[in-house]
Amino acid sequence: MLAPELITPTFEPDAPQATLASAYGHAWPYTAENSYGINCYGYALRFPGAINPGDGDGVSNVRDPAYFTNVYYTAGLVVQDGNTNPLYFKPGWRILPGRTAAINSDEHRIALRVGWIDSNGNGKVDIPEDNVDYHFMLQNSSGLWSEKHGHQASQNTGISDPSNFVWSNGSLYGFYNSVTVYIAAKVF
Numbered sequence: 001m002l003a004p005e006l007i008t009p010t011f012e013p014d015a016p017q018a019t020l021a022s023a024y025g026h027a028w029p030y031t032a033e034n035s036y037g038i039n040c041y042g043y044a045l046r047f048p049g050a051i052n053p054g055d056g057d058g059v060s061n062v063r064d065p066a067y068f069t070n071v072y073y074t075a076g077l078v079v080q081d082g083n084t085n086p087l088y089f090k091p092g093w094r095i096l097p098g099r100t101a102a103i104n105s106d107e108h109r110i111a112l113r114v115g116w117i118d119s120n121g122n123g124k125v126d127i128p129e130d131n132v133d134y135h136f137m138l139q140n141s142s143g144l145w146s147e148k149h150g151h152q153a154s155q156n157t158g159i160s161d162p163s164n165f166v167w168s169n170g171s172l173y174g175f176y177n178s179v180t181v182y183i184a185a186k187v188f
Contacts, residue, residue: 023100023143024103024108024109024139024140024141024142024143025103025104025105025106025107025108025109025184026104026105026106026107026108026186027108027109027138027139027140027141028108028140028141029140029141029142030140030141030142030144030146030154030156032153032154032156033148033153033154034153034154036151037049037050037151038050038148039051039148039150039151040134040135040136040137040147040148040149040150041053041078041134041136043136043138043147043148043154044110044136044137044138044185045082045088045089045110045185045187046187047088051081052134053067053074053075053077053078053081053112053134054067054074054077054078054080054081055081056080056081056082056084056085057080057081057084061077062127063127065124065125067114067125067132067134068114068115068116068125068132068133068134069114069116069125070114071112071113071114071178071179071180071181072095072181074112074114074134075095075112075181075183076095078093078110078112078183078185079093079094079095079183081093082183082185082186088187088188089185089186089187089188090106090186090187090188091186092104092106092107092184092186093183093184093185093186094183094184095181095182095183096109096182096183096184098182099111099161099162099163099180099182101182101184103184104184106186107184107185107186108138108139108184108185108186108187109138109139109182109183109184109185110136110137110138110139110182110183110185111136111137111138111139111145111162111163111180111181111182111183112134112135112136112180112181112182112183113134113135113162113167113176113177113178113179113180113181114132114133114134114135114176114178115131115132115133115134115135115167115169115172115175115176115177115178116130116131116132117130117131117132117172117175118130119131131169131172131175133169133175133176134176135147135149135167135169135176137157137162140156143160144156144157144158144159144160145157145159145160145162149169149170162180163179163180
């Protein structure tokens with residue numbers, strides 16, 4: 001495995017794009033999701049349950065140190081999930097260079113951040129001793145973003161730019177402190 005500092009994001013080169021349905025692609029209107037069994041990743045993908053980035057290949061990556069410290073590593077796992085699971089997703093997922101990057105009419109935007117608190121102060125990720133997590137937001141057809149924290153009900157945040165928003169985890173204000181990575185996702 002590459003060291004986290006050696007993993008760099010890769011962006012898809014400019015290529016002919018499908019006609020845009022709108023600036024928000026195939027985003028759907030906000031609808032409340034109250035299911036206890038759907039987490040933030042499942043919510044952002046309209047997946048019928050709780051999943052973790054990278055679970056698409058049947059091998060959990062949540063014990064990899066980079067999972068919670070290198071958002072680009074985790075984003076790469078998300079893209080891999082989307083491009084290798086034809087039962088639930090359409091291939092063609094990609095990391096976007098920014099929040100307003102053009103997307104195709106069959107894509108929608110999701111935003112990702114990771115967070116880690118070194119609870120025991122040893123400088124390395126220790127699961128479950130440390131406080132670690134990832135979080136996703138979903139862009140809706142209005143252009144605003146919504147989210148769902150774990151087992152809680154979804155929220156229509158009313159924010160237009162997740163990069164300029166403080167992402168908290170309950171009482172842990174600003175917990176998700178990585179850069180925000182935007183991904184073009186394709187679902188049925």
